[in-house]
Amino acid sequence: TSTTLPGCPTWPEDYAARYRAAGYWRGETFGQLLHERARSHGERTALVAGERRLTYAALDARVSQLAAGFHALGIQAKDRVVVQLPNVAEFFEVIFALFRLGALPVFALPAHRASEIGYFCAFTEAVAYVIADKQAGFDYRALAEQVRANCPTLKHVIVAGDAGAFTPLSSLFAAPTELPPGPAPSDVAFFQLSGGSTGVPKLIPRTHDDYIYSLRGSVDICQVDEDSVYLCALPAAHNFPLSSPGVLGTFYAGGTAVLAPNPSPDTVFPLIERERVTLTAVVPPLAMVWMDAAKARRHQLASLKVLQVGGARLSDEAARRVKPTLGCTLQQVFGMAEGLVNYTRLDDPEDLIVSTQGRPISPDDEIRVVDEDGEDVAPGETGQLLTRGPYTIRGYYKAEAHNAKSFTVDGFYHTGDVVRLTPQGNLVVEGRAKDQINRGGDKVAAEEVENHLLAHPDVHDAAVVAVPDAFLGERTCAFVIARGTPPAPKVLTAFLRQRGLAAFKIPDRVEFVETFPKTGVGKVSKKALRDVLANAPSSPP
Ligand code: J2J
Numbered sequence: 001t002s003t004t005l006p007g008c009p010t011w012p013e014d015y016a017a018r019y020r021a022a023g024y025w026r027g028e029t030f031g032q033l034l035h036e037r038a039r040s041h042g043e044r045t046a047l048v049a050g051e052r053r054l055t056y057a058a059l060d061a062r063v064s065q066l067a068a069g070f071h072a073l074g075i076q077a078k079d080r081v082v083v084q085l086p087n088v089a090e091f092f093e094v095i096f097a098l099f100r101l102g103a104l105p106v107f108a109l110p111a112h113r114a115s116e117i118g119y120f121c122a123f124t125e126a127v128a129y130v131i132a133d134k135q136a137g138f139d140y141r142a143l144a145e146q147v148r149a150n151c152p153t154l155k156h157v158i159v160a161g162d163a164g165a166f167t168p169l170s171s172l173f174a175a176p177t178e179l180p181p182g183p184a185p186s187d188v189a190f191f192q193l194s195g196g197s198t199g200v201p202k203l204i205p206r207t208h209d210d211y212i213y214s215l216r217g218s219v220d221i222c223q224v225d226e227d228s229v230y231l232c233a234l235p236a237a238h239n240f241p242l243s244s245p246g247v248l249g250t251f252y253a254g255g256t257a258v259l260a261p262n263p264s265p266d267t268v269f270p271l272i273e274r275e276r277v278t279l280t281a282v283v284p285p286l287a288m289v290w291m292d293a294a295k296a297r298r299h300q301l302a303s304l305k306v307l308q309v310g311g312a313r314l315s316d317e318a319a320r321r322v323k324p325t326l327g328c329t330l331q332q333v334f335g336m337a338e339g340l341v342n343y344t345r346l347d348d349p350e351d352l353i354v355s356t357q358g359r360p361i362s363p364d365d366e367i368r369v370v371d372e373d374g375e376d377v378a379p380g381e382t383g384q385l386l387t388r389g390p391y392t393i394r395g396y397y398k399a400e401a402h403n404a405k406s407f408t409v410d411g412f413y414h415t416g417d418v419v420r421l422t423p424q425g426n427l428v429v430e431g432r433a434k435d436q437i438n439r440g441g442d443k444v445a446a447e448e449v450e451n452h453l454l455a456h457p458d459v460h461d462a463a464v465v466a467v468p469d470a471f472l473g474e475r476t477c478a479f480v481i482a483r484g485t486p487p488a489p490k491v492l493t494a495f496l497r498q499r500g501l502a503a504f505k506i507p508d509r510v511e512f513v514e515t516f517p518k519t520g521v522g523k524v525s526k527k528a529l530r531d532v533l534a535n536a537p538s539s540p541p
Pocket of ligand 1: 193195240244309311333336338341357415417429438443
């Protein structure tokens with residue numbers, strides 16, 4: 001019933017056959033999954049968001065209405081739709097309605113601005129862009145005006161809330177109609193965004209089959225069932241709270257997902273208490289904030305069984321404090337939107353839980369640890385992580401040249417992570433080989449920021465590197481060679497903001513230098529630049 005979307009690399013037929021035979025890919029789509037849960041768990045609560053509580057039956061009905069509305073609007077199978085919504089119920093109504101039609105959400109983050117959104121819309125030739133009216137003091141309608149002016153394919157801007165001149169999402173809930181046949185399970189379901197290390201973010205095509213398998217595996221490992229209550233405190237569009245097991249895994253299990261509008265203890269702790277939350281996911285800096293706040297308010301967390309921490313390296317020291325401070329089990333999660341997700345198991349010895357980042361979901365997740373020449377290192381040695389498996393992509397969307405570098409000829413993905421394997425088969429993340437800064441879980445591709453800096457007339461050259469930071473793990477520092485008199489650092493950061501770069505990518509610090517240290521082959525040595533900061537700390541801007 002389907003043809004593959006051009007530009008989406010897929011698994012070779014022999015691998016696909018193997019993953020089906022092993023029972024990983026079961027031929028189910030997201031649209032069917034929700035129908036199924038509405039049948040089996042209809043009266044149970046699927047979603048809690050603000051004032052709204054939706055049972056599986058109610059969510060399924062809303063999704064059918066919205067699918068009809070999108071269809072009436074002319075949205076078709078394989079159409080790309082950029083979705084940029086905060087943690088509101090509409091996020092899930094919208095994506096499931098698109099899944100029903102086989103239209104493809106592109107999961108933008110609330111922090112993205114004109115630079116990122118404009119690129120996603122143009123690159124995917126999106127037909128629609130879905131936003132909230134205002135959120136956390138930012139007016140997304142103004143952003144949409146800007147984006148629409150530069151994207152001729154964009155026919156619809158759809159707004160949850162006060163739509164102004166755009167299409168109100170609320171107007172699209174229509175009487176359910178006969179819809180065209182839905183997507184095939186092997187079809188791409190949506191695009192996730194890569195943290196990336198390139199000039200522009202890469203898009204990750206995930207299929208119904210592969211993603212639903214990762215949900216099932218995650219639900220199993222995290223012991224999520226229909227009595228589980230998952231709290232989504234991170235932005236719902238991110239792969240971690242979406243799928244590890246996240247909100248979608250919770251739906252898979254027939255449990256209840258609670259959306260928090262922001263992750264501050266003042267918001268989240270009362271929600272955990274009120275909804276009897278059993279499981280939630282945070283990045284390491286948030287784990288620190290929660291542990292501090294819990295000193296006085298631990299009673300609010302009594303229902304919490306598991307705290308997942310991932311997205312960036314949690315220090316062993318912080319990891320050790322989780323259980324004594326919060327009274328729940330720590331689960332470390334080392335995952336990536338490209339696929340592979342590793343978990344410490346809930347019954348692993350405490351020692352393994354605090355000192356490793358877990359092991360893969362699937363027995364068919366293939367792991368290689370290699371040196372710079374691509375040769376396997378000796379067992380237990382440190383090297384770069386390559387992976388291949390039943391839910392790890394074989395290539396980015398429309399990125400042939402880049403794919404040739406990011407994947408081996410036999411389909412292993414170069415994660416860019418530097419790891420070592422323990423004798424038990426757990427992974428320890430030791431560092432990174434990719435040109436990226438991990439700012440407390442927010443990924444910043446150095447080249448993307450450098451390109452924006454180079455657009456400034458006073459900038460001759462730029463190199464962005466990570467600076468160690470006690471709270472975020474890393475912050476960003478831009479080294480800049482000026483064309484004449486260096487501008488004030490503030491002038492450059494304001495320039496980047498004005499170009500529409502997401503706030504988390506704006507350099508935390510700007511340092512002017514005369515030249516860049518070079519490597520043996522004449523490339524800018526980022527290692528030497530990081531050493532400059534380590535040896536001669538100076539004041540931030
Ligand atoms: C060190 N580095 C980590 C960890 C991710 C679950 C959890 C996280 C993500 C995610 C995800 C790390 N320790 N525990 O998608 O489903 C870094 C690595 C990795 C990159 C992927 C999920 N957990 N990382 O963070 O696509 O460098 O996914 O390659 O945003 O984050 O980033 P992202």
